[in-house]
Amino acid sequence: MKKFILFDNDGVLVETEPLYFEASKKALKEFFDVKLHFDQYMDIMTEGNGVWVAAPNATKEEIIRARNQRDIYYQEYLKKEDIAIDNIHDILNALSKNYRMGIVTTSRRVDFEIIHNNRGVTNFMDFVLCVEDYKRAKPYPDPYLKGLKLFNAQKDETVVVEDSQRGLISANSADIDCIIVHNEFTKTQDFSTAKHKIGSLKELIDFLPTL
Structure with a gap:
């Protein structure tokens, strides 16, 4: 029992999951000119990796900046979308x-x-x-x-x-x-x-x- x-x-x-995807996709495109596809994102999430593996040549400093901006986008979505x-x-x-x-x-x-x-x-x-x-x-x-x-x-x-x-x-x-x-x-x-x-x-x- x-x-x-x-x-x-x-x-x-x-x-909330679609919002996190959209925020991640936006940051990857903005900082690395990488288009994150849905199926790719699903694989990354299943493996427990960060989306930044989609930009393998990115430096640690670049990833930090992109992650910070992604978090800003995500929080903006959370505050305005119906979840x-x-x-x-x-x-x-x-x-x-x-x-x-x-x-x-x-x-x-x-x-x-x-x-x-x-x-x-x-x-x-x-x-x-x-x-x-x-x-x-x-x-x-x-x-x-x-x-x-x-x-x-x-x-x-x-x-x-x-x-x-x-x-x-x-x-x-x-x-x-x-x-x-x-x-x-x-x-x-x-x-x-x-x-x-x-x-x-x-x-x-x-x-x-x-x-």
């Missing part, structure tokens, strides 16, 4: 009656705080782990293993909710059950190793008791 839920953030609790998931508060409220929940994200803390400013999602969570809070990011198991430790939970009591192949690899490496929730942005990724898939976050309410 599951008692604990570890949520990915981007693409699961908020629709809400439909009925998210109702879903989390229903789940909170039977499960303890936390967020495990590869987002920087500063971006996470912009994303969730006055959104109310974190009110349902025991904790939030951002990329600064663990040694190695997804697809390594470290983020979800730390979440498990914070809950003081057993692996068989816990489930991960993800929308990306990188997150699935991380959960599998941590040996924690993972539910993939459909997301149009990541639908082309390889989820063949996923034991559980749902069409929307709302389905999680009825699906979890079956595990």
Whole structure:
């Protein structure tokens, strides 16, 4: 019986992934005259690399400048675009009656705080782990293993909710059950190793008791 839920953030609790792609694409074009293709971006994200591998001749200093500008673009998008998931508060409220929940994200803390400013999602969570809070990011198991430790939970009591192949690899490496929730942005990724898939976050309410 599951008692604990570890949520990915981007693409699961908020629709931010297309914005990060657009910000990265814009910075690569501006600083390196490199056109970042969607399929290429998907591969880079799955491997856990930075988009700057698409500009192999860039210097460290150039990458720092481009990354800083990308972060500016991303935060501008976050502040003006609609990133809400439909009925998210109702879903989390229903789940909170039977499960303890936390967020495990590869987002920087500063971006996470912009994303969730006055959104109310974190009110349902025991904790939030951002990329600064663990040694190695997804697809390594470290983020979800730390979440498990914070809950003081057993692996068989816990489930991960993800929308990306990188997150699935991380959960599998941590040996924690993972539910993939459909997301149009990541639908082309390889989820063949996923034991559980749902069409929307709302389905999680009825699906979890079956595990």
